[in-house]
Amino acid sequence: MESVASAVQRLAELAATPHISRLSTAFAAAGHELALVGGPVRDAFIGRPLSDLDFTTDATPDEILAIVAPIADAHWDIGRAFGTIGARFSGDTVEITTYRTDAYDGETRKPVVEFGDSLEADLVRRDFTVNSMALRLPEQVLVDPSGGLDDLIARKLTTPGAPEDSFGDDPLRMLRAARFTSQLGFEIAAPTRAAMSALADRISIVSVERIADELSKLLKTDDPVPGIRILVESGLAELVLPEIPALKLEIDEHAHHKDVYEHSLTVLTQAIDLEKSRHPGEAPDLILRLAALMHDVGKPATRRIEAGGVVTFHHHDVVGAKQAARRLRALRFDKETITSVARLIELHLRFFGYSEGAWTDSAVRRYVRDAGPLLPRLHILTRADVTTRNVRKADQLAFAYDNLEERIAAIAEAEGIAAVRPDLDGDRIQAVLGIRPGREVGEAYRFLLDLRLDEGPLGEELATERLLEWWSGRSANPA
Template structure:
């Protein structure tokens, strides 16, 4: 077992402008001011730590200020003493993390996590530490994941910023380092490697060589982490404004081989149009384009995890379906079918919800359907089926299909865009006339049973599906036409 040893000299004085910025962060939160006063009156230290301090310092570096969310505080008070200090002031407290020295509280809508100074030790088997109380704030900061998160601001009257490992310099240089050795840090908690990936996307940081080398050498250690925690970090990365560089680090270090092996597998496959170096690069480009379309749509959910997962994974069926054709061509027939199965299996393994899993798999399955549209040869029936099969995923399918058209041939790109514009116009016209969003048979189950004189059961379902297929093929029927078609179908079965 080992603790992460501080190995870097204490940072120099924090500039006055930075001190002022962080002081304002505390002062704009009456809850933090009051918390500091309560702890100081009882003879205890209290320091704001974590993302709130980091983001305030980013503001001092020229970025737009970021309002704090939940607040993390560290203190030399023990958990039972923290609970005493919160009694009668906090509207609620919870102690689900008290075994790790953390007390949760809510004060006038502000959520706090207050943790006793720690100097944890790890068994290097799980990621759960053997909790050990720290003797000082520096001990506590030394155990944190990265130097940019190992800074604190006192909630006492002086509001002093403590930065023992040079986190401010790293933050302003957009550099990602660990307080101790990267190998020790990641051995203690392998999830930190995925956090490094996320911080590339979230904060625009670049890992130093030592961090990248440790991630590459220790990627297999991610197997110690539960799928649920891995999924949370992957999702947070994908939901950032520009996740591409982070995903490239994810793949290049071998972390993706453990978490999402279908993604690096795409690097070996050459796109059938030869417009990209490989399908992996194409998939990242599709993700970039999907994010741009999502953010440009005022009516769309943004960030949209389902769309981003589908954009990244829509071609994962290509490695298994690759075939060499005459004259040097390469085909990937039915890769959308194989891909949907692979997507479903991988997202289930990562413990994504059933709804997200099925939506991403469905988009993967449907993403090639448009290419059968040609230059508008689809019948109205085919358009209806496209809309019905997509269901409420249709707006996302529009964005995915448009993003997937990444040809560098400007004439071809313009033609594909115009063709999809044509399809969307036809969908709008049919929708206005027929309410395609709610395509259902012209007779419901009760009417079917009454007309045919049959009880509830399998035959009612078969009749309903027949009438729906008829509705998709011919459009709306009036009551008499629908009843006549139902009787003809029923007679053909007997």
């Protein structure tokens, strides 16, 4: 938490930047109010970067455009129906919104937009008190009608009014509360948490796209686990991502097994730590984080108690991949994300056979081939999946994976297995066999690919010879 004096200084420096100073002066000259609002004001007090600059004003959208157009590098009115005008100044994008007093119809979360005439009234309609502060410009006066600064100091998340009213109006705010626990490290006030549990089923009126967006933002935080716990404990996860609370399998005294829910949260945390160490400075990897969180979602459906009380989850990798794909499709994630997450889950157990016995070079090539461009993520997911408290076992698995990565690097350097292809391409296969494009070319290609994986590079001459032998045998013994 920054000191108040330090936060005020940061805001003063921001207000003094040439384009914001020019903007606030232009609004004042036109006889209109302007205030920096929400996230940037909050973040000044907790030491976060000041980005996503949002302003609010008593000017109408038409009046905003008239003020902004002559001084901005670019402007747009795509949010005009909601009172928002966007503009760009010296590479910085800002949004300026007319004071609002939203009303909700109770059937959807889409507000009926009504423009307001007061900054204070605009602020108290916002989601949480810590986001309901503003800095009046150009005079630089802090406006805090709901006690947001006190809640910032207490690191507490609560709504400006009754949480039942806030969440009843806009249920998406419940997911935002979970996200802010992870993003800001705040605790949700007890009445606010109680309202989340009581109104969890209201989330059904929110579009799946908005839900997916909030889940993605949560997973992209530095530590998503507190937010995920809030979703599970409140009952929201049961409605938006039910595969996660389902991981809380009953553990009976005769069939002890690892707590799959806690294990999955640990894997997510370890995957994020590895992601940061292996790819420092890069944007959060949503695909990896989804795969880490969901890698064991197939366990509830495959759980069996065998003779002697041993618990098994046979084929939970394959079952889980299908379940994850189904959930992500329902949430309308993009095709690449769905396919990649499902594939990582399907492959996440493959390595554990390596630790039980030496793989041939052929097996290593197939591991690389099957992972394809997901290999760096698979490395991280597989390592993160080791959560045993048995130090000796953990060290053995780590050493085994070190060895596998070293072998992959060595074979890749010698053979270029990062993009494994047969020694002959489709055109050459057709020329050698004298056939036209069709199913037989695909069969021949797969034969040569298996040959390449089993034996390494053969060269065009030997590959041609082996292809002709295969074709002769195939022709003599047609299926």
